[in-house]
Amino acid sequence: MPFYGMMIRLNGKNEVQKVLFSSGFAEGMLRKTAGSLVGVPVGKIPHFQLDLEKGTLVWEGCHFSCCRIEDPPGSLLLIQEENVCEQLLAEIVNRMTDALQLYDAGGNIQFFNRAARRMMGISLKDEIRGQRLLDVFAVDPQYSTTLTALATRKPVAQRYDHYKSTTGKDLMTVNDGWPVFRPDGSLLGAVVREQDVGMIKKELARLQENQQILTRHLTRQLSNASQTRYTFDDIIGSSALLQAAVQLAKQMALKEMNILIQGETGSGKELFAQGIHAFSSRKKEKFLAVNCAAFPESLIESMLFGTSKGAFTGSTEQAGLLEAANHGTLFLDEMNSMSLGMQAKLLRVLEEKKVQRIGSTREIPIDVRVISSCNEDPFQLMEQGKIRRDLFYRLASVIIEVPPLRERMGDLDELVSWYLQKHKDGGSQPIHTITPRFWQLLRNHDWPGNVRELFHILNYALSMSQNGILDTEDFPTYFLRHQQQRPKEILPTASERTVDYGQGLNSLVQEYEKQLLADAYLHCGCNATKTAELLKISRQNFQYYARKYHLQMKKKNNLALNYFSDKKLLS
Known part of the structure; x- marks a missing residue:
């Protein structure tokens, strides 16, 4: 330059x-x-x-x-x-409430922001750039946060220090320091942040005020957006697993009980939650949803229970979501992310059917149906101590398992067709052709992000497609890279199998599914849990298949499938 x-x-x-x-x-x-x-x-x-x-x-x-x-x-x-960027950055740094100091690789001062100068009693007019750290501060060179970060080339976190500046000011601070490197890896210098008690008090008060602002607006936003957008008709797929989950959800929606929806991220848990509300006797009342993993616990507590004026600085009278959802439904998405302490508070409200706003002693009666969701196996989470058993049994009068996409790949065609139809005006032109290779890559993928990932892929492909054709070059780079890294699956060829095509595709697929289940069950010593792990499905899903295909799960030597006497798929 x-x-x-x-x-x-x-x-x-x-x-x-x-x-x-x-x-x-x-x-x-x-x-x-x-x-x-x-x-x-x-x-x-x-x-x-x-x-x-x-x-x-x-x-x-x-x-x-x-x-x-x-x-x-x-x-x-x-x-x-x-240099507009440099001036803007300098202003940002000077407006920070923490004391920020910049040093070169030799420990010489390059910049102190206003908060640092104020804390140390150094006038804004005093030129300190180029002075050595040890000439300005009476500190132990072996303990100094800055010199430690420069010497070790590693970050220093939350180090307490007590020292004096050359102005004679006595300082007690908590410090963080980070070494900074050039692109070639050589040491450029270090950045140090210091906080004293006064700074921390001001920051806590400011954060608490910000939390209250967020709580008020988030609670109002969630309360206003109380109508469901989805019903069971919006759940796409005809696979046996999905339809079994839908039928169970419809049956339980009519009963006054709390429901736990289990499913991986992106599998459609909120569609089920909204569908249950829209199918229930509470459908004309509010449906409120909150993602428990998206907010810090203190914010979740204020959002759920509400606040009372004077509870803490800046607090106002604000109804929580439990109160706002009275007579309706509250959906707690990813409730397993709550701490055990928060779970205990929620349990008390559900048991007593009364809520107290934070800072208030007045109990407010509530009648709320709670639908919760969990993106991991709740039984394992209980064993790990991450979910309270008493709360689980209060929330999970019935468990509805939403199958992941990889366990219902037969729904792939319907999902793709629905998405393309819904977004036919979003691309450069309507899609009229999907190449066999495009379908093959979709079917080979294991879909860790489930339906949400599928729709993300299709959205990208639509924006990249040319001439109304979806082909392999329309996939995102990460998707193609993942496909290349996957081991090739060797399946039997048509010449290696004797197939009665007259049965039709659905019957053939079911016959093959039966044999896979039976072989896996025998392979695992007739242990249902191990079989489910081998097939990468939940134990409940395996039990569903076992009932569907009349698998007798008793003795290893007495395994019986009705189809064995008429096995036509493989010979």
Whole structure:
């Protein structure tokens, strides 16, 4: 990067002798204007406001930094474009409430923000850049946060320090330090943040006020957006697993009981929750939903229970979601992310059917149906101590398992068709062809993100498609890379199997599914849990299949499948 973008040579009379530009500097009007400046006194250049004391230049409305160098018998004006980013960053750093200090690799001061100067009693007028750290602070070199970060080239976190500055000010602080490196890996310097008790108090008060602002607006937003958008008709798929879950959900929706929905992230748990509410006797009342994993616990507590004026600084009278959802349904998404303490508070409310706003002693009766969701096996979470058993049995009068996409790949065609139809106006033109290779990659993927990931992939493919055709080049790079890294699955070819095609596709698929289940069950010593793990499905799903195909799960030597006597798929 050049030292200057533009140089103006002046003679002894301050008249322009020559104007030089570096490549790419001030393209356009200024370059055209510069050609007519030769012989013009610098003070008479039109729209040329030079302030050498401040080192600034405003020319034709453009801002520059400028300095003058004497070069007898004349002088040079060196002009560079204003560094807007640097000025903005400096202002951000100076407005920070924490004391921020920047040092070079030798431990020499480069910059202290206003908060640091204020804390240490250093005037804003005092020039401290270039001074050694040990000349400014009476600190132990072996303990100094800055020198430790520079010496070890590793971050230093939450280090307590008690020292004096050269102004004699006694300081007690908690410090964090980070070494900073150049692109080539060499040490550039270090950044240190310090906080004293006063700073921490102010920051806590500010954070608490911000929390209250968020709580008020989030609670109002969630309360206002109380109508369901989805019903059971919006759940796409005809697979046996999905339809069994839908039928169970419909049956339980009519009963006054709390429901736990288990399913992986992106599998459609909220669709089920909204469908249950819309199918229930509470359908005309509010449906409120909150993602328990998306907010810190203190915010969740305020959102659920509400606050009372005077409970803490800045608190107001605000109803919580449990109160706002009275007579309706509250959906607690990913409730397993709650701490055990928060779970205990929620359990008390559900048992007593009364809620107290934070800071209040008044109990408010509530009648709320709670639907919760869990993205992991709740039984395992209970064993790990992450879910209270008493809360689980209060929330899980019935468990509805939403199968992951990889366990219902037969629904892939319906899901793709539905998405393309719904978004037919979103692409450059309607899709009329999907290549076999595109379908193959969709079916080979294991879909860790489930339906949400599928729709994300399709959205990307639609935006990339050309001429109404979806092909492999329309997939995101990460998706194709994942496919290349997957081991190839070796399946039997048609010549290796004897197949009665007259049964039809559905019957053939079911027969093959039966045999896979039976073989896996025998392979695992007739242990249902191990079989479910081998097949990468939940134990409840395996039990569903066992009932569906009349698998007798008793003795290893007495395994019986009704189809064994008429096995036509494989020979």
